[in-house]
Amino acid sequence: MNLAFRRRVEEILAGTGIVIDGQSPWDIRVQDERFYPRVLAGGSLAFGESYMDGWWDCVRLDEMVNRLLRADVRFRLKPTPGMIFDAVLARFVNLQSKKRAFQIGQAHYDIGNDLYAVMLDSRLTYTCGYWRGASSLDEAQEAKLDLVCKKIGLRGGQRVLDIGCGWGSFAKFAALRYGAKVVGITVSKEQVSLGRELCRGLPVEIRLEDYRDVRGTFDHIVSLGMFEHVGYKNYRRFFEIVRRSLAEDGFFLLHTIGGKRSSRTTDPWIAKYIFPNSMLPSAKQIAAAAEGLFVMEDWHSFGADYDKTLLAWHKNIESNWGKLRERYDERFHRMWRYYLLACAGTFRSRQNQLWQIVFSKHGMPGGYVSVR
Secondary structure, eight states: OHHHHHHHHHHHHTTTTOOBTOSSTTSBEESOTTHHHHHHHHHHHHHHHHHHTTSEEOTTHHHHHHHHHHTTGGGGSOOOHHHHHHHHHHHHSOTTOGGGTTHHIIIIITSOHHHHHHHSOTTOOOSOOOOTTOOSHHHHHHHHHHHHHHHTTOOTTOEEEEETOTTSHHHHHHHHHHOOEEEEEESOHHHHHHHHHHTTTSSEEEEEOOGGGOOSOBSEEEEESOGGGTOGGGHHHHHHHHHHHBOTTOEEEEEEEEESSOOSOOOHHHHHHTOTTOOOOBHHHHHHHHTTTOEEEEEEEOTHHHHHHHHHHHHHHHHTHHHHTTTSOHHHHHHHHHHHHHHHHHHHTTSEEEEEEEEESSOOTTOOOOOO
16 A cells, blocks of 8 residues: 555655655655655645654755755645645634734744754844855854844934844844844743843843834834744734834834745644744735835845755754753654754745845935945
């Protein structure tokens, strides 16, 4: 029976250059024959879960995913009942409603500061680095933070709102390097606790707060890697809140992962194990949400840099796993490896993008000068 299932999987992989039990580093090495019926029945969710369970291995998982996506293999698979249910649920339920807002903080960002301290750069920056001219993760993240400050024309004494501030890396950088006053908001209790400690003594305030509760006016607003949690039902409201909170002559910089196609759901494995209630916006959805509220001054795409960033995070995790083994079991280790390397493959295939978009309320007099 499994032979027929294997042949079906091999048919799906045809043209990708991926061979079952082949010798290339991106080939799939099956360790448990139950892999074939499981993945055919359960799609991408079963594919990821069977890797977590040790049913298959791959030396270059990132390159395997790149090849799968380049060949659009997902369109060769029949929708699973779970996929259909997710699509219907997303259509009729606001999965990113205010009362659900703190679920992502608890499920992902609160799992352990020790994990992120090992994985990330010295500033704990959990967003894509900017690798132009950078030779290390620390350099790439500093370059990204400086790029954001330059794009909004940040000056000393200005007040900035950071929506989705993480552990305060941008807030601390903007305060120390540019003399800014920063209010950062996050839905993660662990990020608030450590972020306040890291920013102690600086003109930085870090709050446990949903973006819908923001009050006051700010010279500039930035959001770095948070918009992926907003959801298509809330895009317009998000932009309305930003406009209400932004000074008349200020800039809003949106740093977000983006998808090639407009979507209402996310990959079921990512949704279950990594980012519940997440969703990647498309260029069309962002433009529609901002229409009539903002002038789009600049749109900078550098998704290939996320491939490098994810590989650097993966290298850090693998090099330091001994420090984490007591708290996280091997199934978690495989889950986290799959997360980082599979995501690297999505950016290498250019299915996922990374955008920095600069908005103003009324348009920059004389034109905006793009910063790269």
